[in-house]
Each structure stands twice: as C-alpha cells, then as structure tokens.
Amino acid sequence: MSIKSFLPFALCLSVLLFSGSGFSFEQEMLQRAYDTISPALCVLTFTQETTDPRSGEQIRQNGFAVALNVSAEGLLLTNGHLQRDNVQSFNFRVTFRIDGKEQSYPAVLLKKPDDLNVSLLRLQSETPLTLPYVRFSTDAGLSLGEPVAILGIMGETLDFNRAIQEDRIISVLDAPRSTYCLGGQLKMGFVTGPVINRRGQVVGITGFDLAVAEGGEFFSRSGVPLVYQASLFEKHIASPPDQTQESVEAEEAWLGVFTQPLKEEFARYWNIPEAGGLIVSTVIPDSPAAAVGIVPGDIIRAFDGHPIRAIHDRDVLAFTQMVKEKAPGSEVEITLLRNGEELALTATLGHRPRAAQDADEYEDEHLGMVVREITRDLRILLNLGEEVQGVIVRRVVSGSAAQAARIQPGLIIMSMNSATIRDLDDYKEAAQFFKQDKPDEITLFVRAGAQTGFLRLRPRW
Amino acid sequence: MMPHTHVPLSVRLRHGFSYLLLLSAVVLAGGCASLSGNTQDRVLAARNRVAPALVHIRPVKEVFVSGKRTEVLTVGSGFIISADGYIVTNEHVAGESSEVWCILSDNTEHEARVVGVDPYTDVAVLKIEADRPFPYVRWGDSDAIEAGQMVLAMGSPHGLARSVSLGIISVRDRYLENASGMSSPYNNWIQTDAAINPGNSGGPLVNLKGDVVGINARMLSGAENLGFAIPANIARQVVTQIIDHGSVRRSALGLVFQEMTSKTDDPSARGVVIADVAPLSASYEAGVRPGDILIRLGNRPMHARHEEELPAVRKAVADLPVGEPVTLVLERGGEEMSFSVVTEEESAYKGRNAEFSEWGFTLVELTPDLARRAQLPGHTGVLVSGCLPGGLAASSGLTPGDIILKLDDTPVASLSDFMNLYKSVQENRKALTMLFVQKGALTRFVLIDQTNSKSSILDKEVLDHVD
16 A cells, blocks of 8 residues: 555545534533533523414414523513414513522513514513623624524423524525525424524524415525524614503505515516616505505506616515515605606605404403404405495304304404494493393394305394 | 215226226126015016117316316216207216217117206206107106105216116205205215216116116215215106206305204294395395394295205295295294395306317306305406416416406406406517416416417417418
C-alpha cells in the first residue's frame, strides 16, 4: 500500500473536522444557550373548549403548551392555535422552573395579532415580578441550509424537562413575508420554542401557520414547521395588544373590492401596454368602492399616490395591507383603467367590517342555542343577499329545545312569533320578552340555504 | 333527524357479479313453511302472470365526470305495459342514455326508443317493435293497497335478471323529504320489505293478484329491507302523458308548502302553510307571502296537516292548466284574502349537459333552483360541472361550481348561447378568451389562452396540410 492512497482520505477528514464548527453546534455552545434561555421557557396549562362547527357539540379538555417569557414583568408568547374560530381557551397557568424550583402564576390571554399565528399572555401577580426572559436579536436573519438549535420542553412523563434539538433551514420564503421553513419534525413541546443561530443569538420562535380548514386567515402553509423571525413580533412585545375580552372596534380601513393581479396575458387581452395592476373582480354592495362607482373589470393602477403593479397572486395581499393601514374615513385617490381610459376617483374609505370570529354572540339558555350576528364576511361566505336579515345559529346544545325543534348550526332566524329579527339586538330583546312572558311555544321563521320555512319550538322555562 | 340516503337502483354491469361469492355463503333456513298452500299458489300465479312481461334493461348512459363526457353500461329493470311494446322503467335507468337495450323473458334482445322521461316522478317510457304482440302486465290500483299486504318485487338486482323477492307493504304512503334531489315532490312512496337491490330500478312491485301496484325505484343505503316504489296510480298518469305528448307538463306557482303542524297543533286549523315564495314569481308579484295559509286553490279546498299530505297539494298545483289564472284563497292574520295568480310552467328538473373537449370542461344548464341558490337574478349563466385535470380550463383557473356569466363582453344566458360563442371561438382560433365567472358571492375573470394548447392546434394544422 502506497502512501498516496491515504492522501485523499486524509483530505476528507480534515474537511470534516473544519466543517464541524461550520455546519453544526458545539456541545459547549448548546450548553450555554440551554443555561441562559431555558429559565424563560414555561409550561402553560389551560382548559380548552372545542366546538364542532357542524354538530355544535362541545368537547372540553385540559392541555399544555410551551410559553416563552419575553419580559421581566411576565409577557409570554405561545402557539396561536389557542385562539381559533371554534376554540375557547381559559384557566391559563404559567409555570417557571428557575434553579430547579417551580413558580406558578395565573395568566390572561391577549387579543391575537392579526398578522401572525402567535398568542400572547400576560401574567397576573399582585407583587411586581422580575422573571427570566428572552432577548431577541431582531437584525439577525437566517440563510438556506443554516443550522439552528431549538429549545423545548419534553412531556409530562419526562417531568417537563427542558430540552434542545438541532435542525436546519430548508427553505427561505421572501413573500408575502420573510418565513423560514425547518427541515425536521417539530415535537409537541418545541412549538414556540426559541430558535438560536450558531452565534448564540435568539432569532425567533417556531410555529405553524393556520390552514383554511382551521378557520385560518393567515398565509396558509400549515403542516411545515416555520421559524417566525423576531422582527415579525417585535412590535407586539413593545406594545402588547389589549385583552381579548375587551373586544376593540377594528380601526382598519376598507375599500370593499376583491381583486386579481393584471398578469401579462390579461394585459395582452385588454391591449394594455404594461402588465401590472389589480383587476377589480368583485365589488361588495354598500361598500366605499360601490359608492364611488368602481365596477368589476376596472384596473387599479395607483392607490393614494402609490403605483400598483401587481403581477403575482400574492401581490393582492400587499394591497390589502396597504388599504388596511389607512385611517377609516380618509379620502384616497385611486387611478383606474376603465375600457383603456385612465380615470381618477376619490374614495372615502370605510371601517373594515367585523370578521365572523369577532362577531357578537348571544347564548340563549332557555332555547339551548348560541346565535350570532351575520357579519359581512359570513354574508359573502354564505352568499346571502342584502335582503336576508336575521341572526345565524352558531351552536345547538345537545338535548335542548332548539335541538328538538331540528334547529341546526347555520340556520338563519328571521322572526320569532310576531317579532321580526333583523340583528342580534332584536334577538336579545325578543329573548328578554319571552323570558318574562314564558310562552308554551315559539314559532320561528327561518332560512336554510336558499329556502325559508317555519319551525315550532317548545321552550323549557 | 336521520338523513335519508335514497339510492337509485340502477347498477353498473361490471360490478354486477362480484357479490356472487357472498351469496354462496348464505344458508336458506326454514324454506317457506310458513306460507300456506293457498298462499304459495297465489305467489306462483302472480309471479307467472308478470314474468313474461318482465324486461332486463341495459342502457348505455352518458355521464359527465371530471370535465369529460363518458359512456357507461348500466343495468335496470322494466315491464311491458301493452301488446304493441311500450315499456315502463325509471327515468334514472333510461334517461340520458345513448342506447337502451331490452332483453325480454324469451331472451330476445331489442333496441328500444326512449319515448319520454319524467325526472320529477322518475318514470320513463320505452318502445320496442316486433311483428307479433308482446305479453304485458296489468296495472293494479295503488290506492287500494294496505300495509301488511304481500307483494313481490321483480327485476334484475345487481344485474341478475328474472329475480323475484317476496315481502309485504311496510307503509303505503311514506313521505320522503327531498334530500339531494332524489325524491319526487308529487307522490308519497310505497315502502316494502321485499328485497330490493341496485338493479331492481324500474321493475314492478306486484300484488298477489299479479297486478303492478308500484315501480321499484329507491332503497335506503346502509339499511336492510327498506325499499321504496312509485305508486302505480301516479305512474300511470305520467305514462299516459308521455305516450300522448312525449313529456309531462306541469304548472308552478313558485310556492313551497309546509304542513300545518309546523305552525299550530290546533286540529281544527285547515289549509297548508306557505313556507316560501320564490322571488320574481307570479305569486310573489301578486302579494303572496311566507306565513300565509292556503285554504282553497280555485274551488278545491287545500289541506295538509301532516307532511304525508303535502305531495297531494303540490300535485293539485301541478295539475292546473299552464298559463291560466287561478284564485288562491289565503288566510292571513285571521282574515281570508283572494289572489289571482297566472300559473307558470314548471321548469326542467335538471339541466342539459355539454362537453367542451378543446378546453377540457363540462357545463350544465342552470335550473331555477340552482340559480336561486346562486343568488342570480333571473336564470342566466351556465354552471361548470367539471374540469378535466390538466385541461386548458383547469389550468386557466376555472373550477367546478363556477357560473359563467359572460364570454368576452357577451352575457351568457343559456347553454345554447355559450355553445354558439364557443363555436365561433374555435372556428376563429381565437387566442385569448375572457370568461367572467361567479362562485358564491364572488366574481372573477378567467382568461383562456388557447395558444397554450399547442397539441390540439398542431394536430389540426398537420391535418390541414394533408392532401
């Protein structure tokens, strides 16, 4: 055997040795990250009530999740799946483990940010607190193939012990926002876990976006574990949202159009020399857009002085964001192309209508159902004409008078006995009256799909 | 309430014999010892009376699946009703078929002409020709049947011709709610426990006199011995109209009825509740509103305390002459009011289908019911029923459920409108065509770029240059 045949082997080895520091973590570094960050990792326990959207059946169970403390006074980030359309979570308790000792505090859920599938909680304590927390590096990005370490908590059987795992960035998405995809599987206790780069900086947390099936309106890429980089939630840490309970009126602006991008072949079809813009596909009745006379087929080329050159489907989201960030009531100039001619309009933006998940509900204990207002988005989703007024049944209590009368979720109640029900206030007023009057039965005029009919209901007073 | 699944009984032939293995495992216990000799004779006589007129039907049905028109071979049952060769079966057996083959009891095979179909009652009439008289059945009086009475179901379950099963009438007037458009609005159903399986569709339900009292047409899936037949008296009227006019013409008032118990328990309350009034209908224009109680239609008193009585009310409306005024006497807030309403013709039960192979999609005509669900004023537009995966329509973003409102700038009012526009697009080899479509409450533009579909155009060009 000659010495030559050893040479390539030796070369390989030396490369491997060098890359040891370049492509993975050193044990010492992981230990350091673990020691400094794991005290800010908490076990969050809660009770969750999930409503089956079809049957209205409710299941209650206890759960736990990882919460990450981001402020000395106790502000925590956790998985946004706690706040979904058909899920109610409560009884929050956060447990820290500091120097082997456990400290537990009650917490309240804050209003969910509308741009990120992350929930925020505030600790409740009568005395001022000084708790261990994580500081993020907001200027550090991640690159393709870069290794990361993630801290998490193992299950109850392993005594909620803190743990660390390595992973790698397998994809970097730049639109509609910077998102990093992780290559490995994210174990249960690693969702919302802090993500550390090789320099030991905490660059973000892990999470999953909501899928449409989960009632998600977020950029839907559910299924792939993501890294939410710190710059995405920095503002929510600096000025945390209010409590969920005090539902605040949305202050976002609204134009009332659905659009699609003016792609190259669309521009060719309409003989528009330059592609890019937003084709108005739908105008919502009674919206600011309808008021100013915008019609389907108009092409938005500028909004409030900003040229609109949308080409990709995802560009529509950027426009939505642009409209949202205006002040409701403000006047904006919109430049349109209509039949090839340029046209300038001044529209007065309205308040963005409330989404179904923020809709007011009323629980009628006597009839055994929960009804809610018909919000604009439900009206669009269910394709209800403006002439359909009433309240929509959200849940029917099993075994209740409402269930006996064959009332099902989705049914629209338009009158009760002689009282016309146009909205939730009408319903509450009627319910109040029935509570005193205690009629043996109530006749409902309802709508199911496209058809109307009558139902008789025997309340149990 | 448990949802009904009314399964039509026709069956694809290629699945017809797969269950034979199962059959061999079934042990017939006890024989028919419970039948007295007299009953046995009557069963035999009834079977023998009908058997010569029993027909095994093999239609080649046109189906539109995944944006493509295809043909499938199915199997059903039927029976001859006259010496000159009229055959009765179900609409869901013989409707929308390109060929219908009938195999008679003597094993002769005849290609039948479809005389007419009535999807509302699921009745179809076929005609076969021969130079000799055919054996035929005798109709019975379905109003005279009783629950508990013995009946035979005859036909081709799972494609097995000449099958007979025995049972009783379980309920003589079962009301089936119109779930998934599978139920006739104008009649109740005869429910029987005589074994009925896919393939029995269109076959006769026979009493022990050997008279046909019903046409077997439905079964409840996942249940046992819950079969349903169209009453003979309803079927006979429909058959007569199809033979005389080729179709059944009915009147409509745009009203949906509900039984009186939906509003009151008072047994003395007469009439039928008006649950819904179609927008733009003559009744709506005349001022009829949901909640009104219809007490007389012309001179005929109307009454439906329970839902089983609703089909008779609907039939009374349908039987009115089309396009003539009728007086509705309604009760509203304790007062009687009269309205004169001109009847409209009841619209088609289902729309016509068409395939557009160059774009790879299929369309179906909008029925008023579909149009109403889509919140369309009037009945304009055509519904995309399927898009072929990989086809031009699918890759351009057209999806099943879209309603096409415009092609380029021309409104599409009907399927024939669209067919004409499409034809000219193809003839002119137009590169870009814009569709304006609606889905739910949202509208959008879909651009079809035919320059992308190189293969079909290339083929044409190659052919053009062949001398």
